[in-house]
Amino acid sequence: MEITSPTLGPRAGHPSLRRFPFSSSLRVSSSYRLPLSSLPKPKFPTTQRLTTPVAMSLASSSQPASSPSGLPDIGSEVSSSGLIGENDLLIVGPGVLGRIVAERWHREHPGCQIFGQTMTIDHHEELINIGIKPILRGPLETQKFPYVIFCAPPSRSPDYIGDVRQAASCWSGDGSLLFTSSTAAYDCNDNSPCDEDSHIVPLGRSPRTDVLLRAEEAVLGVGGCVLRLAGLYISSQRGAHVYWLEKGTVDSHPDHVLNLIHYEDAASLSVAVLNKKLRGRIFLGCDNHPLSRRELMDYVNKSGKFSKKFVGFTGTSDPLGKRLSNSKTRAEIGWEPKYTSFPYFLEQL
16 A cells, blocks of 8 residues: 655555555655566466457557557557457556556456556556556547456546546446555554444545545446555565665554555455456455564564564554454455465565
8 A cells, every 4th residue: 555654755656545555654755666677577478369359450560550659559559449358458557466467367368458558658568578458548438348457556646536437437337347445445543453344534534535435436336346455565675564674763653553465465356356247346455464563573573584674663653553354355255365464475485
């Protein structure tokens, strides 16, 4: 949940209010963000795409339309062709989470087409290289996709709710529409238990959660689903634990309870929800093993996997967190995480 606060510095990304810091009261320094190109790239075959109608038209076109960068303008090809398969997927915001979703989706639906809508052309070549067809953000009213997942951050958009509505308008009504949201939506800051049905933050209390909840409403209103994700991490190089190690001492409350989920598990849960083809539902993604900040960094220090040692947290007055459980989501979707807890993740490093 990449949000920002005076505690950690300027902001990093999505889902919505979530990915990096594991808490709705934290902000992660933008200077710490890893370039997407430095992260492990999903590997899935691209040759099968030549059997799909859109891919065949792209491959056979001797003069494909080009963007200002010189890369093929696949978005214009999609709009004009209208040939979308029953399992094709549009990913709005194909960053770290979106790319892992793409890999898993292609593995479960061989031969499908996967499109990635972006705000800029900066990463289009990377997307093409891993089999995702890039589309520059713009009107796609004439093109509908059976499966749409929105996992773009609000930080880069002047009209985030409008972007979510535009993505929803690209959904055909078949398959599934999914918005990856944040557990920051839950109104709890005293370390008490919280699940899928817990109270949410009232509208008007916080501009950050207002944007998040309005975006959820836009998706639920057209029959889409929402997946509220806890704090995301992926490796020894990306996560709040790494940021805190670099700082050594952090002015935050040590007993604030965090809730986590590995990027791979967030992606597998997203795909599982998409495959269920449900309508108007809200789900929760977490590993069901809440940890206080102090406990988290004690595990890091004791793991022996890092060259640095964390000194400690010094805060006393900032809000506490919540203890999330997503047992209802697991039972209905039939899902379990690969990384069952943060300590288990550390053992695998």
